[in-house]
Amino acid sequence: MSRHKPSAVPPPGVRERLLDTADQLFYKEGVRAVGIDRVLAEADAAKASLYLHFGCKDELIAAHVERRVAGARSQIEAYLHDTPPGERALRFFDWVVDWVKSPDFRGCPLQHIVAEISDPKHPARLAAARQREWLHARFLEWARAAGAADPGATAGALLVLFDGAVAASEQDGPQRARNARWVAGQLLSR
């Protein structure tokens, strides 16, 4: 299907195109601020395609969250791949420091979803909750590997620091991620 640019690589299917576009717009402006007509116009796709691939807007929103979650997981895993387990907790905050400096950084997609969608049963909220569990499991694993005296409390603290780094960076600027990394370093060197 050659649309506008003839290239050696076939353009993504319409589902991918819709999800890419929605993902970017939703993250940039918010899931409620962006209506489906906007997504359609910018993805250059037809309404029937959207409803064929995603049953409704809420499903598109959930797919956006799943996309963000999968992206973060693979980035984190790649970033820490060569880091010894005992050093991963602190090294994670290097990743955060990098992330908040990226040009399209606008805070935490999970925090945004929780703000915009108050119903905890919404599919996007369920996807967000699953990522919380994943993160908690990672922090617990890393706290143990780092030899923390109380891995449970340390994991909780690391989650708080992560959330705070992201939320505060969104509002005050990227230096807040360095503040968080510093605190994590103090905490983990005890």
Added chain:
Amino acid sequence: MSRHKPSAVPPPGVRERLLDTADQLFYKEGVRAVGIDRVLAEADAAKASLYLHFGCKDELIAAHVERRVAGARSQIEAYLHDTPPGERALRFFDWVVDWVKSPDFRGCPLQHIVAEISDPKHPARLAAARQREWLHARFLEWARAAGAADPGATAGALLVLFDGAVAASEQDGPQRARNARWVAGQLLSR
């Protein structure tokens, strides 16, 4: 003006009633999820009154944020009134621990506004930014009073911990505020 309940205390004026209602609904469900007709119906007020007292919805949203900000400031100030300056930083986190346990707790209104309204020039965003500055000034003052070696870094760290406590409590539950308080304690006892 006796509307439905004859009482010794006159009912609030319609402006107050509208703002009370909007404040609660906006915090509970989000500023975009709640339309003005919902506010009107629950406040039992007329549309002309809303537009007389608040020029437009955006002004009502900004008034909601100002209300939340003023409420938080007065609570914090009252809570710390009898606390020696050197102990205020940590005592503040006791306030956070209490707040996240309140029945209507749903996270940080500032974080919600930042998520829902991407335009930094929006009056609600400006109100939120002013509160960030106030908070930073308080933390800096308290870090100095606590004798922190680096009050600037400590103030930044405390802001991160505050944001993290609130965001993580919203998503995981109130134990996260206790995690944050513990970290603040470690940090301030150095």
Added chain:
DNA sequence: ATAAATACAGACAGGTCTGTCTACTTCCGG
């Protein structure tokens, strides 16, 4: 009692939203 201030009920306009649907087009493989 009367006038002014305050608030009300609700129609209206125009736009936007989400989702449903039909007829048509394009591409690809047999």
Added chain:
DNA sequence: CCGGAAGTAGACAGACCTGTCTGTATTTAT
């Protein structure tokens, strides 16, 4: 070539949204 798969353009319905406006009702102060 032909049929099926995938995608398109866009009309439509109904609901909801924000803001404008008019006439009416209620309360308060003189």
